[in-house]
Amino acid sequence: xxxxxxxxxxxxxxxxxxxxxxxxxxxxxxxxxxxxxxxxxxxxxxxxxxxxxxxxxxxxxxxxxxxxxxxxxxxxxxxxxxxxxxxxxxxxxxxxxxxxxxxxxxxxxxxxxxxxxxxxxxxxxxxxxxxxxxxxxxxxxxxxxxxxxxxxxxxxxxxxxxxxxxxxxxxxxxxxxxxxxxxxxxxxxxxxxxxxxxxxxxxxxxxxxxxxxxxxxxxxxxx
Amino acid sequence: xxxxxxxxxxxxxxxxxxxxxxxxxxxxxxxxxxxxxxxxxxxxxxxxxxxxxxxxxxxxxxxxxxxxxxxxxxxxxxxxxxxxxxxxxxxxxxxxxxxxxxxxxxxxxxxxxxxxxxxxxxxxxxxxxxxxxxxxxxxxxxxxxxxxxxxxxxxxxxxxxxxxxxxxxxxxxxxxxxxxxxxxxxxxxxxxxxxxxxxxxxxxxxxxxxxxxxxxxxxxxxx
DNA sequence: GTTATAATATGAGATATCTCATAGTTTTTA
DNA sequence: TAAAAACTATGAGATATCTCATATTATAAC
Numbered sequence: 387x388x389x390x391x392x393x394x395x396x397x398x399x400x401x402x403x404x405x406x407x408x409x410x411x412x413x414x415x416x417x418x419x420x421x422x423x424x425x426x427x428x429x430x431x432x433x434x435x436x437x438x439x440x441x442x443x444x445x446x447x448x449x450x451x452x453x454x455x456x457x458x459x460x461x462x463x464x465x466x467x468x469x470x471x472x473x474x475x476x477x478x479x480x481x482x483x484x485x486x487x488x489x490x491x492x493x494x495x496x497x498x499x500x501x502x503x504x505x506x507x508x509x510x511x512x513x514x515x516x517x518x519x520x521x522x523x524x525x526x527x528x529x530x531x532x533x534x535x536x537x538x539x540x541x542x543x544x545x546x547x548x549x550x551x552x553x554x555x556x557x558x559x560x561x562x563x564x565x566x567x568x569x570x571x572x573x574x575x576x577x578x579x580x581x582x583x584x585x586x587x588x589x590x591x592x593x594x595x596x597x598x599x600x601x602x603x604x605x606x607x608x609x
Numbered sequence: 610x611x612x613x614x615x616x617x618x619x620x621x622x623x624x625x626x627x628x629x630x631x632x633x634x635x636x637x638x639x640x641x642x643x644x645x646x647x648x649x650x651x652x653x654x655x656x657x658x659x660x661x662x663x664x665x666x667x668x669x670x671x672x673x674x675x676x677x678x679x680x681x682x683x684x685x686x687x688x689x690x691x692x693x694x695x696x697x698x699x700x701x702x703x704x705x706x707x708x709x710x711x712x713x714x715x716x717x718x719x720x721x722x723x724x725x726x727x728x729x730x731x732x733x734x735x736x737x738x739x740x741x742x743x744x745x746x747x748x749x750x751x752x753x754x755x756x757x758x759x760x761x762x763x764x765x766x767x768x769x770x771x772x773x774x775x776x777x778x779x780x781x782x783x784x785x786x787x788x789x790x791x792x793x794x795x796x797x798x799x800x801x802x803x804x805x806x807x808x809x810x811x812x813x814x815x816x817x818x819x820x821x822x823x824x825x826x827x828x829x830x831x832x
Numbered sequence: 833g834t835t836a837t838a839a840t841a842t843g844a845g846a847t848a849t850c851t852c853a854t855a856g857t858t859t860t861t862a
Numbered sequence: 863t864a865a866a867a868a869c870t871a872t873g874a875g876a877t878a879t880c881t882c883a884t885a886t887t888a889t890a891a892c
Contacts, residue, residue, distance in 0.1 A: 430831075449752055452828050457752035474741045479831065481748075510733035517740035518697045524747035525704075529672055529680035531755055532788025535878060558839065565755025570879050572841070589840070589888090605675050608654075608702065758848060781869065793849050795871070812858090812870070 387425060390418040390490075398490060402441040409508045417493040421485045427468060430482035436493035437503065438468035443489025448482040448562075458562035460523070470513060473500060530606050536566050536574050541602035544584075544593070554590035610648060613641040613713075621713060625664040632731045640716040644708045650691060653705035659716035660726065661691035666712025671705040671785070681785035683746070684709075693736060696723060753829050759789050759797050764825035767807075767816070777813035 390398065395418045404416070417436070421427055421443070428434050430450060445462040459481060462468060471478050473496060494503070503509050530539060543564060544553045561568050575591065578584040583598045584591040593599060613621065618641045627639070640659070644650055644666070651657050653673060668685040682704060685691060694701050696719060717726070726732050753762060766787060767776045784791050798814065801807040806821045807814040816822060 449748075449831060451752070451756045451831055453756065455756040457756060459748050459752060471741055471745060474738050478745075504734055505730055507728055507730050507733060510730065510737055511727055514733055514737050514740060515697050517737060517744055518694055521740055521744035521747055522694060522701075524744055524751055525672075525682050528747055528751040528754060529674070529682060529788070531751060533674045533676065533678040533680060537878095556839075557841095565752070566878095567880050568840090569842085569881080573879085576842095608672060608674055760848095779869075780871095789848095790850050791870085792851080792872085796849085799872095 387422075387427075388420045390420055394418070398441060398492075402492075404439065404492060407439070407509060407512055408503075409506050410502065412494065412499070415494060415499065417495070419491045419493045421489045421491070423485055423487050423489075425489075426482060426484050427489070427491070428480050428483040431480055433472045433478065433480045434469045435497065436469060436495055437473050437499070438491040438493050440464055440466050440468065441490050441492060443485055443487045443491075445483050445485045445489055446559075448484060450482070456562050457565060458559065460520075467513065467516060469496075470517065472496075473503065531565060534606060536564060536570060537577075538602050538605045539564055540571070540574055540578075541599045542606050544591075544599060545603050548593055551593040551596070552587070552590050553584070553593065610645075610650075611643045613643055617641070621664060621715075625715075627662065627715060630662070630732060630735055631726075632729050633725065635717065635722070638717060638722065640718070642714045642716045644712045644714070646708055646710050646712075648712075649705060649707050650712070650714070651703050651706040654703055656695045656701065656703045657692045658720065659692060659718055660696050660722070661714040661716050663687055663689050663691065664713050664715060666708055666710045666714075668706050668708045668712055669782075671707060673705070679785050680788060681782065683743075690736065690739060692719075693740070695719075696726065754788060757829060759787060759793060760800075761825050761828045762787055763794070763797055763801075764822045765829050767814075767822060768826050771816055774816040774819070775810070775813050776807070776816065 398418045399413060399416065405411075405413070419427075419436075419438070427438065427445060430448065440462060441464060443464075445468070447459040447462060449457050449459055451457070462483065468483055468491065472480060540560075543555075543560065547553065547555050557568060557571055561571050564571070575584065578599075579586055579591070581595075581598070583593070583595045585594050586592075621641050622636060622639065628634075628636070642650075642659075642661070650661065650668060653671065663685060664687060666687075668691075670682040670685060672680050672682060674680070685706065691706055691714065695703060763783075766778075766783065770776065770778050780791060780794055784794050787794070798807065801822075802809055802814070804818075804821070806816070806818045808817050809815075
C-alpha cells in the first residue's frame, strides 16, 4: 500500500470530488491510498484506523469460519464505504477486504474525525442509504440461499456477470460467493450444458438458451 | 389495529419518551397504534405510510418466495424501527410484518415528516447504528447458513431461546427461521436426544448436556 | 524457462436436507 | 361444544450438496 502525495494526491482529489458527501471541509485530512491487486485493505479481525471511500478499483469482503470454510460476502466497488461498521461500533469483528484490481481509496482517519462524522447529516444520510441497501441485499441473499437450490442462484449470478452472453467467472470465486463446493458448482454447470442452456467454450460458458436461464433466475424474485 | 387517543395515547407517550431520538419536537404528530396478536403491521408488498417505532410487544418479519417457501427473516422487539427501508427508498419491496403478541408502536406519518427525518442528525445516527447491526446480522446468518449444517445453527438457536434450560419454541416457527424443513428439524432434534444432549419433556426439550450444545454453537463464532 | 502454486476437471461414495404421505393432538373459531 | 385449523410426529424414498482422491492445465514466482 502506498499513501499518495502531492500531485498524485491532488489529481485524485480533483477527479473525484467528495464535497457533496460532507457538510464540512475535510479535504485537507483526506489521505489517498493506493493498493495493488490482491492486497488486503483490512485483514480479518484487525479493525482499520480509517474510514475508506473507494474511488477506483474493486475488492471482495471475506469471512473465514472455524471449520475452514470461507465466505465471499460481497463485492465492493466504486463509491462504496469500507470501515463504516467499525466507525459505528467500537467492538466489531472486521471482515477481511482484499482488492481484485489496483484500488484507490480516500482514507479518513477515525482518530480525528469519528465524532465529527457522526454529527454530520449529509454523511449520515448517505451512509444510512448504503447500509439499508446492504441489509436488504444480505437479507435477500440469506433467504434465497435457504429457499432455492444452486440451480436458481447460479442462473441469476450468470446473468449478472455474463459479458456479451459469455460467462467466465473463476469457479473458485463463485464457490465462495454462492457458498457451495467446487464439485457441486461444476456439476450444476454441466447440467446446464446437458440441457442446452450453456455451451462450454474453453474455460468459459456461452449462454445458448437465455430465456431458460432467465426463467430459473426469475424464481428468486418476489412480489 | 386501533389508533389510541387521549389518555391512552398520553400514557404511552409519557411512559416511553422519544425526545432523545429526534432533534426536533415531534410528539404532537406521533400516533400510537395498537395491534392485536397475529395482526399484520405491514402486508408483504404493501409499503406503509408510517415510520414505526416499537415500544411494546414482538413481531416477525416474513418474506414469501415464488416457490411457496416462507422465510422468517428476523424478530422485531422493543426499540426497533419498522418501515425504515421504505423511508429511505421510495421503491422498496416491503416485507410482511406480523405481531406475535399485542404490540404498541409509535407511528410517524411519512407524508409530513420524511424530509424532516432525513435531515435530523440524532435520528440518522441512531438509524445508522440499527441498520449496521441489521446488515451485520444478516451477513452472519447468510454465511453461517452456507457454511454450517443445521446441527450447529440449531444448537445456537436453542441456547439463545431456551428459558431455564428448557427449549420450547414452536417447530413451525423455527423451520421458517432457520430455513429447513419441518421433517429435518425434528430429525436433528431427535439426534440431539439420541446423543443425550436434550431430553424431551412433553412438547419441550430439556438441555441435559449444555457443554455439548455449546460446543456445537461455538463453531459459528469466528475470530 | 522452470518450478511452485493456483485453478480446472471428473469419479465415487457419503451425508444433509427435502418431499410426500399419513395420523394424532392441540388450539382456535364459529 | 363441535368443527376447522394449526401444530406435532414418524416413515420412506428422493435429491441437493459435500468430501475426498486424483489428474490435468494454467498462472505466478524465481
